[in-house]
Amino acid sequence: MQIPGSIGIAPLVLAVSLCPSAHAQWTTRPLSVPRSLVGMATAGSKVFIAGGVAGGQVSDAVDIYDDATGTWSTSTLPSPAFQLSGASVGPYVLFAGASYGTSAVYVYDTRTDQWSTVDLAQGRDQIAMVAVGSKVIFAGGGIFGVGLHNIDIYDARLGVPGDPTAWSTSSLLHQRSDAAGFSVDGHAVVAGGDNALSTEPWIEVFDADARSLYETRLSSGFLPRAGTGLGSLAIMATYGGGITRFESLDIYTGAEAVGPTIPVVHGLAAATLGDRALFVGSTYQLNAIDAVHVYNGVTGQWSSSDLPAADRALSVAAVGSKAIFAGGIDGENVLIYDDGMGQSYCSPGVPNSTGGAARITAQGAPATAIGGSTRLNVSGLPQGSFGFVLASQSRGLSMPALSQGRLCLSGTIARFSAPGLILSGPTGSVSFDHASIPGSAQAAVLPGDVWNYQCWYRDTNPAVTSNFTDAVAVLYQ
Numbered sequence: 001m002q003i004p005g006s007i008g009i010a011p012l013v014l015a016v017s018l019c020p021s022a023h024a025q026w027t028t029r030p031l032s033v034p035r036s037l038v039g040m041a042t043a044g045s046k047v048f049i050a051g052g053v054a055g056g057q058v059s060d061a062v063d064i065y066d067d068a069t070g071t072w073s074t075s076t077l078p079s080p081a082f083q084l085s086g087a088s089v090g091p092y093v094l095f096a097g098a099s100y101g102t103s104a105v106y107v108y109d110t111r112t113d114q115w116s117t118v119d120l121a122q123g124r125d126q127i128a129m130v131a132v133g134s135k136v137i138f139a140g141g142g143i144f145g146v147g148l149h150n151i152d153i154y155d156a157r158l159g160v161p162g163d164p165t166a167w168s169t170s171s172l173l174h175q176r177s178d179a180a181g182f183s184v185d186g187h188a189v190v191a192g193g194d195n196a197l198s199t200e201p202w203i204e205v206f207d208a209d210a211r212s213l214y215e216t217r218l219s220s221g222f223l224p225r226a227g228t229g230l231g232s233l234a235i236m237a238t239y240g241g242g243i244t245r246f247e248s249l250d251i252y253t254g255a256e257a258v259g260p261t262i263p264v265v266h267g268l269a270a271a272t273l274g275d276r277a278l279f280v281g282s283t284y285q286l287n288a289i290d291a292v293h294v295y296n297g298v299t300g301q302w303s304s305s306d307l308p309a310a311d312r313a314l315s316v317a318a319v320g321s322k323a324i325f326a327g328g329i330d331g332e333n334v335l336i337y338d339d340g341m342g343q344s345y346c347s348p349g350v351p352n353s354t355g356g357a358a359r360i361t362a363q364g365a366p367a368t369a370i371g372g373s374t375r376l377n378v379s380g381l382p383q384g385s386f387g388f389v390l391a392s393q394s395r396g397l398s399m400p401a402l403s404q405g406r407l408c409l410s411g412t413i414a415r416f417s418a419p420g421l422i423l424s425g426p427t428g429s430v431s432f433d434h435a436s437i438p439g440s441a442q443a444a445v446l447p448g449d450v451w452n453y454q455c456w457y458r459d460t461n462p463a464v465t466s467n468f469t470d471a472v473a474v475l476y477q
Contacts, residue, residue, distance in 0.1 A: 002155065003260035004332055005369070008188070008191060010112060016120050021031050021088070024052070025312075026307075026308045026335065026336065026337055026338075027338065028308055028309075028333040028334065028335055029072070029333060029334050029336070030333050030334070031049065031061075031063055031326065031332060031334055032061055032074045032328075032384075033052075033054050033059055033061040033335065033420060034055075034062050034332035034444075035051075035052030035053055035054035035059045035061065035327065035375070036051040036052055036053050036054075036313065036327050036328060036329040037051075037052050037053050037082045037083050037099075037109050037230050037313065037327060037329075038050060038051055038082070038315050038326055038327030039051055039052075039081075039082075039083070039084025039085060039086045039095050039282070039315070040086055040315045040316070040317040040324070040326065040327070041086030041087055041088050041093050041094075041095065041317065042088065042317045042318065042319050043088035043091075043092075043093045043108075043110055043356065043414060044068075044088075044110065044196065044348070044356040044357060044379075044380055045066055045067045045069075045319060045347070045357075045359055046064055046066050046067070046093075046110065046319070047064070047065045047067070047196065047317045047319045047324045048062060048063075048064055048086065048095075049062065049063040049064075049065075049083050049097070049324075049326045049327065049334070050062045050077060050081070050084055050086065050095050050106070050237070051077055051080065051081040051083075051084050051129060051243065052082050052083050052097070052237070052244065052327055052418065054162040055060065057080075057416050058080040058081065058082050059077060059080055060076050060078075060081070060169070060263075061074065061076065061077075061078040061084070061267070062074060062075040062076060062077055062108075063326075063332075063334070065319070067319045067322060067325060067361075068344055068359070068470065070287065071345070075108070075113070075115070076115075076116065076415050078097070078104075078106055078115050078116070078117045079102075079104065079106075079117075079455070081095070081097060081098035081099075081102070081104075081106070081242075082099055083097070083098065083099040084096065084097060084098055084106075084381045084456040085097040085126075085127050085128065085129040085138075087129040087130060087136045087189075088131055088136075089131045089134060089136050089154070089156045089300060089453040090134070090156040090233050090354045090356060091109055091110045091111045091137065091351075091352070091354075091355035091356055092107055092109060092156065092161055092355070093107070093108040093111070093159075094106070094107050094112065094129070094136055094143075094154070094161065096120060096127055096129060096138055097124065097125050097126055097127030097129070097138075097141055098125060099125050099126075100125065101122075101124055101125045101143055101144075102123050102125075103119040103120045103122065103123030103124075104117050104118075104119060104120075104123075105117065105118045105119065105120060105138075105154075105161070105396055107161045107162075110356065111355070115166075115391075116161065118162055118167075120138060120150075121152055121154045121167075121169050121211065122139075122141075122150045122152075122179070122288065123142030123143075124142055124143055124148055124150065125141055125142060125177070126140075126142050126177040127139065127140060127177075127181075127347065128140055128179040128180060128181025128187070128190050128193070129140075129181050130181040130182060130183055130188040130190070130206075131183065131207065131211075132183055132186065132187060132188040132207075132208050133186065133208035133383045133426075134155055134156045134157040134209065134354075135150060135154060135155045135156070135208075135209070135210050136153070136154045136156075137152075137153055137181070137188050137206065138150075138151065138152040138153070139151050139156075139172055139179065139181055139188075139190045140156065140172055140175065140176045140177055140179050140190065140193060141177050141336060142176075142177025142178070142194070142195075145177070145194070145196055146175075146177075146195065147175040147176035147177040147193060147194060147196070147200065148175050148176075148177065148197050149171040149172045149175045149196035149454075150169070150171065150172075151169060151170040151171055151172060151176075151210075152166065152167060152168075152169055152173070152414065153168045153170060153210045154166060154354070155167075155168070156354075161330055162242070167440075170210065172204060173202065173212065173357045174195075174199075174200050174215070175195055176193030176194060176195050176200040176205075176288065177193055177194055177195070177284075178192075178194050179191060179192050179193030179224075179410065180193075180202070180224055180225065180226050180227045180236070180270075182227050182228050182229055182234070182270070183229050183250040184205075184229030184230075184232065184233065184234050184428070185231060185251065186207075186208050186211070186383065186384075187205055187206060187207060187228060187233050187251055188206040188207075188210065189204070189205055189206075189210070189229070189234050189251065190204045190229065191203045191224035191227050191236060192223050192224035192225055192236075192238075193236065196307055197460060199223045199252050200218070200223075200460040201217045201218065201221060201222065201224065202215050202217055202225045203215065203216050203218070203224060203234070203249065205251050207229060208383060210430075212231040214434055216249070216254065218231050218236075218238065218247055218249065218256060219250070219256060219277055220238070220240060220247065220256075220258070221240060222238035222239060222240035222241075222245070222247065223238060223240060223394055224237070224238050225237050225238060225244070226238050226268035226269055226270040227270055227281060228271055228272045228277050228278075229272060229427070230253055230272055230275070230277050230295070230297045231297060232250050232252050232298075233248045233249065233250055233251075234248060234249045234250075234251055235248050235270070235277040235295055235425045236248065236249070237265065237268050237270065237279050237281070237293075239264070241266065241315070243261050243262075243264065244261070244262050244264050244265045244301060245258065245259060245260065245261040245262065246259030246260060246262075246293070246295065247281070249325035259295065259302050260293075260302050262291075262293065263347075265281035265289075266281060266313075267281050267312065267313035267314075267384060268280070268281040269314060269315050269316045270316070271282065271318040271323060272318060273297050273318040273321070273322075273323045273337075273339065274321065274339065274375060274377055274451060275292050275296065275297040275298050275375065276295060276296055276297060277291070277294070277295040277297070278292055278293070278294055278316060278323055278324060279294075279357050280292050280293070280295040280307070280314050280316055280475075281313075282316075285446040289306070289310055290306050290307040290308075290309065290310035290311070291304045291305070291306065292304065292305045292306070293336075294430050301467075304363030305347040306433060307325065307335055308405055309333075309335070310329055310333055311325075311328030311329070311335075312327050312329040312419065313405055314325070314326065314327060314328040314335075315326055317329045319362050319384060320336065320340060320359065320361040320377070320415045321337075321338060321339050321340025321341070321362070321363050321377075321390060322336055322338045322339075322340065323336070323337040324336055324395050325337070326331075330334075339363055340361055340362060340363055340375075341361040341362050341363065341364055341472055341474055342358075342453075342472040342474035342475075343405065343472065343474075344361070344470055344471070344473075345395070345408065345465065345470065345471050345472070345473060346397070346406055346408035346454070346470045346471045347407070347461050347469055347471075348411040348452040348471040349405060349467070349468055349469050350404055350405045350467055350468070350469050351469045352380070352381070352382055352404070352457075352459045352461055353382050353459050353460055353461035353462075354381075354382055354426075356379035356380050356383050357380060357469075357470070358379065358455065358457065358467065358468075358469040358470075358474050359376050359378070359379050359380050359470055360377070360378050360389070360453055360454060360455050360467055360470060360471065361376070361379075361472060362374055362375070362376055362377075362453065362472050362474050363375045363377065364431075364474075372433075372434045372445075372476075373431055373432065373433050373434060373473065374431065374432060374434065375427060375429055375430070375431040376389055376430050376431070376453055376455075376472075377427070377429045377433055378423055378427060378428050378429065378455045379426070379427045380426065380427075380469070381423070381424075381425025381427065381428070381457050381461050382425050382426065382457075382460070383425055383426050383460075384424055384425055385424065385425035385426075385457045385458050385459055386421055386422065386423070386424060386457065386458045387422070387423045387424075387425070387428070387429055387455050387456055387457025388415060388416050388417040388423060388455070388456060388457075389415075389416040389453055389454070389455050390407075390409055390410075390414065390415055390416070390424070390454050390455070390456055391409075391411075391413070391414040391416065391438075391439070391440065391451055391452065391453050392411050392412060392413045392414065392439065392451070392452050393411065393449065393451055393452065394409065394410045394411030394412075394449060395409065395452055395471075395473070396408060396409050396410025398409070398410070400466075402465065402466065403466040403467060403468070404459070404467050405456075405463050405466065406452055406467070407454070407456075407466035407468055408452070408468070408470070408471040409452055409454055409471065412440075414438065414439035414440035415439045416430055416432075416438045416439055417439065418438060418439065421438055423455065423457070425457065427460070434476070437451075440445060440475050445476050446476070447476060447477055448475075448476070448477070449475075449476045450463075450473055450474065450475050451473070451474050451476070452471055452473045452474075452477075453471060453473075453474070454468055454469055454470070454471040454472075455468065455469040456468055458470075
């Protein structure tokens with residue numbers, strides 16, 4: 001039986017139905033303050049839902065979900081704000097680009113649970129924010145609808161956000177506001193946007209040092225409106241000729257592919273959940289719709305799924321095996337899609353050189369130990385760090401020599417270290433058929449088995465060392 005390594009990304013084709021894991025499910029819960037037009041960001045195991053508009057008033061409320069513990073908490077922005085963009089790097093969560101064009105960047109330190117405020121070189125709204133390597137890029141934005149060239153760059157390696165020497169500036173090749181900002185395989189992508197009464201279909205790609213590599217546009221001439229990364233592909237929802245459709249661009253080869261066309265959609269948001277890209281929006285007239293459009297990076301198929309309730313102008317963020325939808329105009333609830341399996345333990349892991357702790361989560365079909373498969377997703381690794389997954393049927397707790405982390409396995413430990421299974425940070429994944437466990441003498445996963453998974457990885461913090469993610473235990477039935 002073949003044991004695949006990291007999942008490849010297939011060309012885009014159209015499918016007729018979504019085939020999630022058999023155990024995937026939707027749940028809902030109310031926001032602490034019902035509100036729309038929120039900003040969202042993921043930092044380690046946490047999703048932040050910041051600001052928004054509540055009852056006609058701008059809100060300073062923040063809801064925080066911690067996927068490692070399954071708990072919710074609240075916080076308060078330094079100032080009320082709405083339509084924020086968000087990103088995270090190391091221990092910091094940053095929000096900027098509030099609709100009234102402030103220069104303020106609201107910074108949350110996950111170690112102290114404290115907020116602070118710093119200023120961009122130029123105040124503006126509708127900023128595209130992307131985290132790449134140790135940096136957060138604040139690209140474009142506008143003043144009264146006029147797009148700007150401005151780029152502000154924060155580098156967490158150079159200092160805390162309040163240190164002016166940790167900041168620098170640059171320029172987009174084309175000025176624009178309301179562009180889509182997202183990461184693709186360790187690169188930052190700024191796509192589409194507006195400038196006064198014109199649109200800007202340009203796609204600019206930056207490396208991990210925030211240096212502009214090139215600029216291009218789709219051969220269709222369509223305008224990117226939202227996007228997310230999957231493997232080497234920039235998966236985008238685009239608009240042109242009175243239609244909305246999905247297109248992809250391979251940032252290395254320039255190869256393009258066209259996906260399905262959907263009714264004209266406005267207020268689009270996108271996120272990557274494991275091996276899938278998710279898109280949600282509403283009609284151009286802001287009518288509520290309940291469809292989530294899904295691209296499966298393994299099969300190359302597009303499909304759609306239904307939200308528990310129709311809504312408009314939702315935002316979305318992914319953490320672990322969950323997609324969190326919030327801030328719709330019609331809804332008071334957070335909508336949570338969970339495609340995970342297993343139970344995390346030894347959480348959180350020991351913080352690494354990024355300032356945060358790395359995580360491991362599992363996806364698959366645990367109800368079918370025979371004939372099924374498991375995908376293990378690792379996040380929060382240092383940029384470019386080398387690592388591999390460990391597996392054992394026994395839990396443990398030890399502190400290996402020359403490591404800063406905790407080994408949470410014991411007994412016979414399998415190493416997923418064969419060619420094709422090695423991980424390179426900041427994120428990575430491996431999958432395997434249940435008929436054959438990589439690095440293990442056991443022939444297959446059997447019904448009733450409990451397997452524990454953890455990732456070991458190298459780090460420099462500040463000396464050369466190693467560390468571990470938390471661990472996840474999966475019961476196969």
